[in-house]
Amino acid sequence: MRVLVIGAGVAGLTAAHAFAERGCTVRIVERGEALGAASCSRFAGGMLAPWCERESAEETVVELGQEALAYWPKIHPATLRHGSLVVAPRRDEREIDRFARRTTRHRLLDADGLAGLEPDLAGRFGRALYFADEAHLDPRAALPSLAGRLDAMGVPIRFGTEVTEPPPDVDLTVDCRGLAAADLLPDLRGVKGEMLVLRCPDVQLSRPVRMLHPRFPLYIVPRGDGLFMVGATMIESAERARVTARSVVELLNAAYALHPAFGEAELVEIGADARPAFPDNLPRVRRIGDRLFLNGLYRHGFLLSPAVARIAAEFALEGKQVQGITEAGGGKE
Amino acid sequence: MEVYGTKLTSRLLLGTSQYPSPAILADAVKAAGSDVVTVSLRRESGVERAGQGFWSLIRSLGVKVLPNTAGCHTVKEAVATAQMAREVFGTPWIKLEVIGNHDTLQPDPFALVEAAGILTRDGFQVFPYTTDDLIVAEKLVEAGCQVLMPWGAPIGSGKGLNNRFALRSMRAHFPDVPLVVDAGIGLPSHAADAMELGYDAILLNTAVAKAGDPVRMAEAFRHAVEAGRLAFEADPMEPRDMAAPSTPVLGTAFRS
Numbered sequence: 001m002r003v004l005v006i007g008a009g010v011a012g013l014t015a016a017h018a019f020a021e022r023g024c025t026v027r028i029v030e031r032g033e034a035l036g037a038a039s040c041s042r043f044a045g046g047m048l049a050p051w052c053e054r055e056s057a058e059e060t061v062v063e064l065g066q067e068a069l070a071y072w073p074k075i076h077p078a079t080l081r082h083g084s085l086v087v088a089p090r091r092d093e094r095e096i097d098r099f100a101r102r103t104t105r106h107r108l109l110d111a112d113g114l115a116g117l118e119p120d121l122a123g124r125f126g127r128a129l130y131f132a133d134e135a136h137l138d139p140r141a142a143l144p145s146l147a148g149r150l151d152a153m154g155v156p157i158r159f160g161t162e163v164t165e166p167p168p169d170v171d172l173t174v175d176c177r178g179l180a181a182a183d184l185l186p187d188l189r190g191v192k193g194e195m196l197v198l199r200c201p202d203v204q205l206s207r208p209v210r211m212l213h214p215r216f217p218l219y220i221v222p223r224g225d226g227l228f229m230v231g232a233t234m235i236e237s238a239e240r241a242r243v244t245a246r247s248v249v250e251l252l253n254a255a256y257a258l259h260p261a262f263g264e265a266e267l268v269e270i271g272a273d274a275r276p277a278f279p280d281n282l283p284r285v286r287r288i289g290d291r292l293f294l295n296g297l298y299r300h301g302f303l304l305s306p307a308v309a310r311i312a313a314e315f316a317l318e319g320k321q322v323q324g325i326t327e328a329g330g331g332k333e
Numbered sequence: 334m335e336v337y338g339t340k341l342t343s344r345l346l347l348g349t350s351q352y353p354s355p356a357i358l359a360d361a362v363k364a365a366g367s368d369v370v371t372v373s374l375r376r377e378s379g380v381e382r383a384g385q386g387f388w389s390l391i392r393s394l395g396v397k398v399l400p401n402t403a404g405c406h407t408v409k410e411a412v413a414t415a416q417m418a419r420e421v422f423g424t425p426w427i428k429l430e431v432i433g434n435h436d437t438l439q440p441d442p443f444a445l446v447e448a449a450g451i452l453t454r455d456g457f458q459v460f461p462y463t464t465d466d467l468i469v470a471e472k473l474v475e476a477g478c479q480v481l482m483p484w485g486a487p488i489g490s491g492k493g494l495n496n497r498f499a500l501r502s503m504r505a506h507f508p509d510v511p512l513v514v515d516a517g518i519g520l521p522s523h524a525a526d527a528m529e530l531g532y533d534a535i536l537l538n539t540a541v542a543k544a545g546d547p548v549r550m551a552e553a554f555r556h557a558v559e560a561g562r563l564a565f566e567a568d569p570m571e572p573r574d575m576a577a578p579s580t581p582v583l584g585t586a587f588r589s
Contacts, residue, residue, distance in 0.1 A: 056353045057353065058353075058354075101545070102545055182386075188386075189355075189386025189387060189390070190383070190386060192383075214489060215489070236384050236386070236387035237383040237384045237387075238383045238384075238385070238386055239383035277354075279354065279355045279356040279359070279390060280354045280355075280356035280357070281353065281354035281355075281356070282354075
């Protein structure tokens, strides 16, 4: 089967990989001029944290998300399985209890336990939750790793190309355009996320840390070389680039509350993009006519794309359905 | 209950932020039986109607929309947000919030009264989020507000009715103005408490949105608000210090 994948974000690349692995002849077109240039994947946190996410996400995210923990280390060996941590400022410490009640596979650490894992956080928090099985990666390194793997499998990516009508030499079009597909998916909406990249050689962290706060729950992901990604706001808006001063202040406050040395950090980047989401914030593989849509990964692009790409390929090639994810209807059906 | 000439069937008004997903929000609104939801415009809107996706989800709930000016700190911001809200949702209703302190999120009563006057003269029907201060409430009524929404406790704190005495005197002071407890409700028992005091309705958000099961909690609040209202209408007994047997002692058989 000849497959055209539209979009080279994390959804498009994982989908191309899933179809190519199953013997399809796959090619990818991407509107951006380079890998990640026009994808919201570029701004992702890269946390593979299915159990943490359960705090506000459905059980489906935990089930499907576990595939990512096996998938990414094979594609991108620099994926780090160091677990993740959840802390709260002292006056909001009860948030830890709430988070613990709503999630599983964690262990409560006291101050010494936390210091043992992250020496730079010694004495800063009385308690922490440790999710030992979780992992993280740098999205801007993981996408090229996957593109390299695809290249070796003979899957080309054509950049700077927009597709309106699929060419005739294609049997199946897999539409992974993210929010741009809202032109054909009316129930897709954007949820804006703003993020920062800080350089702070004074702080060493080995794993992502979530700061619970009743108003602004945020996370800090170490990227290596003294770089940290701080994210991310959640705003019901399809806007893609604008970052407000208020959001930057909140993100910086979270970093500063985690460790005062972040006050001296260099502000390397301020970024924003909109996540594509359906009303239940869960992904969909939807067939409309001869086009298969893979969309709605919301804030779980790297976490859910391996499973959703597999589901898409199995749905298209074997007719295998997954309750709540696969949908067929409309168009030429 | 009637506000600005509109009859409401439910006495529970729901906020729409912080839910795990819009789908869960929709189910919660259904379970709460609410016919009014409040929507924040300031943060979500951005430029060029970028919040359209969420707004159309809200409109599709089929309930009345009470836009709010959450996050506004000045009269100017609040008035501009109200005007944008009127355009987006096509309603003269506005839940007016002018925040005076970033940490406690308590209203700035001076700016609130000023903004309420400006908006009323501009044709808005203002639902002011205020403190339990009687004089501020009087000024709001003078400014044209036909409903008052005092806090129970700070926004999102879930502490219930911080000052029952003040809320009780407010009810006594404004027997004919619809009163809605807005903010601070954490549990259904808090909502029932306010309704038993004779409040006309409850507006809440976090207590439902941040519950482990928001839909079930919405249902719990629906029952609590109904129970509290029924109790108020039933004219509750007065508490007393002495036991009073529900079965007369007189005439019972000899006891050892």
